[in-house]
Amino acid sequence: MTDPVSHADAADLATRFPRLFAPQRWEWGNLDTQFSLDLPPEDLVSNVHVLARTDGGLVLCRNDLGWRFLPGGTREPDETVEETARRELLEEAGARLDGPLRWIGASRADHHSPEPYRPHLPFPVSYWLCAVAEVSLVAAPSNPPDGEQVVEVLTLPPAEAADWLGEYDVPMAELVRLASELALL
Numbered sequence: 001m002t003d004p005v006s007h008a009d010a011a012d013l014a015t016r017f018p019r020l021f022a023p024q025r026w027e028w029g030n031l032d033t034q035f036s037l038d039l040p041p042e043d044l045v046s047n048v049h050v051l052a053r054t055d056g057g058l059v060l061c062r063n064d065l066g067w068r069f070l071p072g073g074t075r076e077p078d079e080t081v082e083e084t085a086r087r088e089l090l091e092e093a094g095a096r097l098d099g100p101l102r103w104i105g106a107s108r109a110d111h112h113s114p115e116p117y118r119p120h121l122p123f124p125v126s127y128w129l130c131a132v133a134e135v136s137l138v139a140a141p142s143n144p145p146d147g148e149q150v151v152e153v154l155t156l157p158p159a160e161a162a163d164w165l166g167e168y169d170v171p172m173a174e175l176v177r178l179a180s181e182l183a184l185l
Helices: 007-016 081-093 158-166 170-181
Strands: 024-026 031-036 045-054 057-063 072-074 095-097 102-111 125-137 150-156
Touching: 045 081, 045 095, 045 102, 045 170, 057 081, 057 158, 072 081, 081 095, 081 125, 081 150, 102 170, 150 158, 158 170
Parallel strands: 045 125
Antiparallel strands: 024 031, 031 102, 045 057, 045 072, 057 150, 095 125, 102 125
């Protein structure tokens, strides 16, 4: 992965994007999280989410539960971060990774469950890596039975993508705005 972000102004960015950088509680996963511009060690990355750039803007997904999200998900045993991104993009968005992952940052997740979500995942601390990459939409989402069931894939210009995500997930909307400000989109 390449590093597009200068961290000299991290405090300023945290002030301008408070909902992204603020500590969060993810009740659904019994996690406390904190976003940072620091790249975590690869062996502690449990999840990868991609701001997937294509003609027309960013690729976005909506599942059968109404959740709006950036494509990405959980690593499988022995997968690299790039392999996870490739698989998740295809499963959730029908997208092919066409360029390198350019990381933005990651959310540190402190798990409060008695055991990891899956036995191979880092525990009790893991990271959810966020990256930007060029993609092409090549198929319908494959929707594996053990994954999210995606019912809509769309591409929107970055500002519209942030607004669309912000109706469901304000920190993800701020991530898109941060990536735009850093000229990554």
